[in-house]
Amino acid sequence: MAWIEDLFKEGEKRVEELEVYCFSGTSVSADLKQSHVSLCSSSVESGLCIRTINKGKIGSSSTNDPGQWQACLDAAIAGGKLATPQEWRGLPDPVILPSTHLTYDPRIIVEPATAQTLLDGMLEGAATYPDAMVTSGGAGISVGEITFANSHGARYISRHSEVSISLEAISGQSTGYEFDNACVHGRVNPHRVGEQAAFFASRSAGGKDVPSGEYDVILSPMAYADLLSGIFVPALNGRNVLQGRSKLAGKIGESVTSPILSMFDDPHLKDTSGSTWFDAEGTPTRRLDFVKNGVLNGFAYDLKTAYKAGKQSTGSAVRGGFAGLPAIGHHNFVVDGKREDVLDEPAIYVHSVVGAHTANPLSGDFSVEMSNPFWVKDGALAEPVRGAMLTGNFFDLQYQVTALGKESRAVGSFIVPPVKFNKVRVIGK
Structure with missing residues (x-):
């Protein structure tokens, strides 16, 4: 992201300190209405937040188009001029951090077929209690990357992945709900989520x-x-x-x-x-x-x-x-x-x-x-x-x-x- 270095060259001429927080990612989600998929959507996201500090005054601005970083920087600096000064002793200096990504698993594939498999697993688990009817549920898969940088020279990157599922069931007047989420492939258990949601609906009656x-x-x-x-x-x-x-x-x-x-x-x-x-x-x-x-x-x-x-x-x-x-x-x-x-x-x-x-x-x-x-x-x-x-x-x-x-x-x-x-x-x- 060469533009980040351009941003700092421009920003450091105008304020004492600044930081950049940038996100990019992709996701797929699918929703259940009873036992049928009612909606499946995918998205590609990106965003940028700039924070500036000058004489104890903090300004910030954000945009979902990092290509507009110049306008975002202008807005952050303008906002900082209106802020109330406060006690400030500087942004953190850079340190050497481990290169491993704690919350990222490359085996997680962001595609509708993955969501469908998760939904099918929950429905299969819910069928363990036939007197409970599934009312709603959902599955989401996402991967993303965070880039952090500041004017002290910090440059950090962190990758993330996540799978989340949930299901709600009803039996008579009783409802049951269960969920699971993880950042590692195979860690969520859709069958158990479906079974537990149906169990609580069925047994609470x-x-x-x-x-x-x-x-x-x-x-x-x-x-x-x-x-x-x-x-x-x-x-x-x-x-x-x-x-x-x-x-x-x-x-x-x-x-x-x-x-x-x-x-x-x-x-x-x-x-x-x-x-x-x-x-x-x-x-x-x-x-x-x-x-x-x-x-x-x-x-x-x-x-x-x-x-x-x-x-x-x-x-x-x-x-x-x-x-x-x-x-x-x-x-x-x-x-x-x-x-x-x-x-x-x-x-x-x-x-x-x-x-x-x-x-x-x-x-x-x-x-x-x-x-x-x-x-x-x-x-x-x-x-x-x-x-x-x-x-x-x-x-x-x-x-x-x-x-x-x-x-x-x-x-x-x-x-x-x-x-x-x-x-x-x-x-x-």
């Missing part, structure tokens, strides 16, 4: 009411990740800490969860979708331990927030697409600890929750509907539970963790096991 009270509860990886992402993770964000919007502010070195819990961001996991050697600002990434054996160790920072707080960036900057500006996030948020069988004693198992977005991230208070809950008996899911809700304070709930399941799974950017809690408030009838 005829659920019985549960009296209100306190129960041992097992949250599936999907259910736990939903609540974790909306409540606990924002409290680890350095910007929220700086602005007084984190309940964990001022608690470094203190116990904030059960001692069996550890939480960390590991951006160097091989063949894991969120892995990367550098973050969205070109800062080299590293493992970041948030909670170790229940004790809070630290928070996540990007450059801008770190400079305001008198800290160093933790390599935690992420972008929501090429047009998104860097913001604090994580790469692979892992929940770990001693593992055991969480189904060995009676409890309520919750496959997913509805309404996690309504939780209060400042206080931690939440009230969510349980989706596909079951009684656990004799080491297996037994009778379904109907029409019940979970309520409480999610920060307090972390002290009530009694066990972590043996198998973890990826839920978006989270890698979590089933988590068992004692004495969780359930509102039933």
